[in-house]
Amino acid sequence: MTDTTPTRAEHKLARKMKRFENPWMNPKLLWGAGILIGIIVLGLLGRIFWDPELVFTGSAPLKLPPIGFENLRKQAGIWDFPLGTDGAGRDLLALIIIGAPNSLFVGLLASCVGMGLGIFLGFSAGFIGGRTDDFIRVISDVMITIPPLLILVVFQAAYGDVSLTMMALLIAAFVWQSPTRLIRAQVLSMRESGYVQMARLSGASTMHIMFKEMLPNLVPYLFGSFIANVTTSIVTAVGLEVLGLGPQRIPTLGRTIYEAINSGALIQNLWWWWGIPTLLLAVMFIGLLLINLGLDEVSNPRLRKLS
């Protein structure tokens, strides 16, 4: 053995090797998770350090710009309302503090419910096979071709005001198809694998095979599918809100954008009204995308690079 101290290049290589060994520590995943946690923390701390009452109409002066800017009436931003206020006298910072976690909540809830349905149906289809498989496959194939927004617009327009949870459940009805298909395909191939045969030989029950032998190996796929579903759900939810079809009384990012458009914020050059929520949504999507890319590396070792 040579006793030379490792050079910087060797250190760098060692670090890369470590990353290769433990795929959960890849930078994409960490950054993505950091961004999302940041948004949640913003919501939590905001409620403590900022006044959530400021989301109500008329609680602040109208159309104030953010700090360091002037609006058309030459009013400068003040520290009482650092991100400005909207046309109905609501503080934008408070709207974001309340609204951003709400949007994330809708996405997560819808995705959780969708995944649960997907896992159940996917396992049933893959494991039971026969008629059950045909039925589930046809339903999910048909559902995947129907644009969810179309149905939801009709539904919400007829139903009127909905709660956040209700909207999440409605969206969940449109995000179970792809996890179902994914899990069904994996289950079909895993069913013939050696270790499942071994488990059958060991007298394992169907439940044991499904949840103890197969499910752990599906975890990276499930995570990936879950994150993709969160993205879809948020896009759908925001889409509905921007059309004015979301919850009427609960502040969400989508609803804020809807009101900005409705009140002619674009013409009046009130860019902060629609711009800040849009920016926050973009950051949220980037976070989700990074998580998804990171999870891809976890489930597919070929994407991990040494160089």
Add this chain to the structure above:
Amino acid sequence: MTSPILTLKDLSIDFPTPGGLVHAVKQLSLEIDPGRRVGFIGESGSGKTTTALAIMRMLAAPGKVASGEIRLGHDKTDVLALSEEDMRKARLGRVSYIPQGAMNSLNPIMRVENQMWDGIVAHEGKTDLAELQRRSDAALESVGLAAHVGRLYPHELSGGMKQRVCIALGVILTPELIIADEPTSALDVVTQKHVMQTLTRVQEDIGCGLILIGHDMGLMAQSVDELAVLKDGELVEHGDTRQIIENPQHPYTQDLISSVPLVGGPSFLSPAVSAPASQKEGPDPLLQFRDVSKRYGDVTALHPMSFALDGDVPQIISIVGQSGSGKSTMGSLMLGFNPPSSGEVLYEGKNLATLGAAQGLEFRKNVQAVFQDPYACFNPFYRVDHALKFPFKRFGLSQGDDHTQQAMEDACEAVGLDPNLILRRYPHQLSGGQRQRLIVARALMLSPKLLIADEPVSMVDASLRATILKNIYDLKDKHGISILYITHDLATAYHVSDYVIVLYQGRIAEAGPPKQVIGDPQHPYTQLLIDSIPWPDVNRPWGTVTGDADSQLKQLQDHPTMFRGVIDGFSLSTAA
């Protein structure tokens, strides 16, 4: 004195991995003369394929040639110094590579001859269609295929034909060197013999050098002139094939040669003097087939057959056949994984199809299996002891965690594994041989009455095969477990079994005690199989190519079943 066609000088190849730099090939020096066939033999991971890929400059991404020289041809071209474009021209033109599993390297949506034309056009530029046609027809003819084969798609060819097409593709530009990387590993012995003979004949016609990579000493002995034995990236022995086979110097070479079981040769087993009594209870046979057949759609995988294995005395029944002969179908019928299309499978007199839950568990406990692929048999999510612990508890054998642990350790030691090193590992940290022995240990722990061993050693390195077979044999010999041994390897079946069934296309070709069936085969199919096995014996003539393997096999289909004597405790019949 001719100059060598390939010179490797102090060749070292490194792979950076998370565990540090791995030296895949160390200081390898070798010369290959024109017209010579050189065999690279060694176990998986010995660096034989890596060396071949380095000659083609096709090493997989992180690997690189650390030092040494590769010189090709009479003009001593430095392969490592060639530009990318020159290297592209040298591939196929000067060195051609027939990869492992070449059957999958044909483009499935192109006609065979178009793929051959692509090779010519890429090296010689635009060529006249008639000329292309003439050359592809000639190349196909040289490997014993009719010219019309060129107009077929790969899926229309059999495995052996595809492999020969790949050889034709490799020689179409008359290279100076052919590298054949385990060209027959996916083929059965009959086809293997035809393909190998085609390859050597074509190589002799062109007069080029040939590197044959493989792990089968028998195949090497019957087809190459020189042997290079590799172990852990080092060349441990190199010389004339005859000289190495008859007088191996390195202990590793000696191991490789002696690990090939021979029909009629000395046995690698040492049977116990008194076999223990079987654990069977009751008068009904342990396992019985009653006119069982299996069809998949229009294909009959297994024609109706009946047998009864009494199990009063532990016995090993071998089921021998090539891929597609129905032997694995028989295995899965016996395990109850598949229902038969007609007839009944009975376990101790009870039909498998109508077993209740408690009886089902009892059947599972008493009929265990060892599968072909040790890599797939462990759930990658769990440590390997999960596979041993779970069934032990499930079948109610465990009397507490300490007892389970003790049973696992005992079973590991019985198959020659160190429990402290093995049990807490993850599957990917163990070699194929270790995993397969663990599966045998698992069977031992459960002490079933019957074990179905489906090709237990075909995916394990040659030097470990004898050990694992010995472990399995001990199950019968020391623990009184009856075994159904499913294999394509007649030589091992000859040694371990009490009774042999030779299957051909779902029909029994020949059956009887191994001394008769394999020692003195009467059925033409059995004879053909035994003739085709390559032996590590340079003096044994391996025969010459006589017609097409496929047509030769087709004639055998309607030959009647031959029964060659009976043994106690096992009866067999085909349906009238």
